[in-house]
């Protein structure tokens with residue numbers, strides 16, 4: 367048996383079924399090209415008979431993708447298969463994927479047919495697909511709840527009819543790993559022509575077992591895994607591509623199995639899918655969550671600083687993330703504080719570690735995460751002084767609406783001066799930010815992240831804005847809270863500006879100290 371596991375991506379088909387808003391043809395193509403770069407073997411681009419838009423996007427993807435097989439899904443009906451054949455025929459390599467449910471629950475309640483009818487429809491569908499291509503996949507929908515004798519009979523029949531891949535879906539995520547692995551094992555033991563097809567699996571995550579079940583299937587001989595980026599898909603989603611790929615890569619020594627996935631493309635692809643699909647990734651999601659390579663507690667941070675593999679089983683670089691993050695929290699210890707200060711350019715002789723650590727703990731207990739600037743400020747300032755803000759908001763007027771150009775007038779007290787500026791923008795927050803940036807007289811400040819949240823419930827909830835900016839190589843974090851979204855955004859930026867002002871003062875003090883020391 368081959369040790370190559372094919373990765374069949376169904377982000378654009380099963381994943382797309384569960385999106386909050388539909389994707390345009392252009393967005394689908396963008397995702398398909400990212401999947402091609404990632405190295406997936408098969409891209410399931412859509413369900414061509416379902417709508418003219420889906421037909422068009424499958425056709426467009428079939429035309430543009432060169433280094434992966436493009437597949438389309440169809441029911442076991444001639445018209446569906448014809449639509450697939452038509453949409454895909456422009457491709458260099460294409461696959462028709464046809465399916466019908468095989469469990470008693472689906473056959474009698476949904477399809478309202480007999481088991482005999484279903485075998486006949488399946489065989490006829492595979493033969494019909496043969497008019498267009500030799501690359502035919504057949505799926506036994508709800509195989510996880512199908513009687514094993516009937517499943518064996520169906521698999522044998524569709525392989526005889528010409529299916530080159532037979533997919534065994536756990537459509538409703540019902541099975542457990544031992545059980546699902548057992549189904550695959552029985553198919554290999556009982557279906558006489560099983561060696562004529564690739565056995566594929568397609569697991570859903572209703573009980574959180576999609577990846578574990580797919581792995582159990584691979585352990586028992588499946589050599590294609592159907593999955594989606596970030597695990598998106600119907601209900602609780604599908605097997606997550608990045609997880610199954612990284613399991614096989616990280617545990618290569620145990621499984622001796624390979625995929626064609628270029629794991630360094632994982633992070634970038636995950637971000638693209640999350641953004642275009644408007645599906646945020648939970649921070650603790652394996653491989654691609656923002657916390658997946660972050661360490662927050664002192665013992666872990668100390669370990670990782672001494673040897674990365676103490677708490678990292680794969681490197682962030684291997685999935686395309688620059689480096690890990692060591693979050694400074696009240697659970698952090700002295701090692702990481704020393705390390706971060708060293709990264710920020712301070713020598714141990716510049717500070718008293720015990721004093722800084724005590725001040726840091728107090729701040730972290732109050733604030734949660736402590737950012738670079740906060741830490742530096744502990745070296746230079748008494749925390750109380752932070753409240754004497756250099757930048758203060760004295761007036762804000764913003765307008766927005768349908769068919770008007772958003773604009774904002776902002777007035778700030780900057781030191782002893784009052785400065786007013788008006789700008790237009792893409793929205794009222796953008797206009798306000800432009801007005802403030804114009805007042806600064808430099809463009810060293812870049813907003814790299816802007817998050818809006820609500821505190822409380824209902825329309826009168828408080829708006830909470832969290833902004834991360836980069837300024838002269840350092841990251842600054844600001845938060846703003848107000849009943850008005852624009853005001854909250856402006857407050858968050860002013861919070862940052864006050865910290866950048868203090869950071870500039872720190873730099874000046876450092877230069878003076880260096881001059882005195884003759885450095």
Ligand SMILES: CC(=O)SCCNC(=O)CCNC(=O)[C@H](O)C(C)(C)COP(=O)(O)OP(=O)(O)OC[C@H]1O[C@@H](n2cnc3c(N)ncnc32)[C@H](O)[C@@H]1OP(=O)(O)O
Nearest residue numbers: 383413415416417440441442443465466467476477507537
């Ligand atoms: C497990 C999965 O993810 S399967 C894929 C699910 N994806 C989708 O459904 C997205 C695309 N679907 C669609 O656009 C539409 O449902 C269409 C175009 C396919 C069909 O639309 P409609 O003709 O209006 O039918 P509707 O969706 O309401 O019902 C499905 C029909 O297909 C039948 N059917 C379901 N699966 C199959 C199958 N594999 N083969 C043949 N017939 C099937 C159902 O029994 C039902 O038939 P009935 O009308 O005789 O009762």
Ligand SMILES: CC(C)C(=O)C(=O)O
Nearest residue numbers: 465505507508535537
């Ligand atoms: C169409 C099939 C493969 C499917 O999505 C499922 O059974 O979950």
Ligand SMILES: [Mg+2]
Nearest residue numbers: 380537568600
């Ligand atoms: Mg599915």
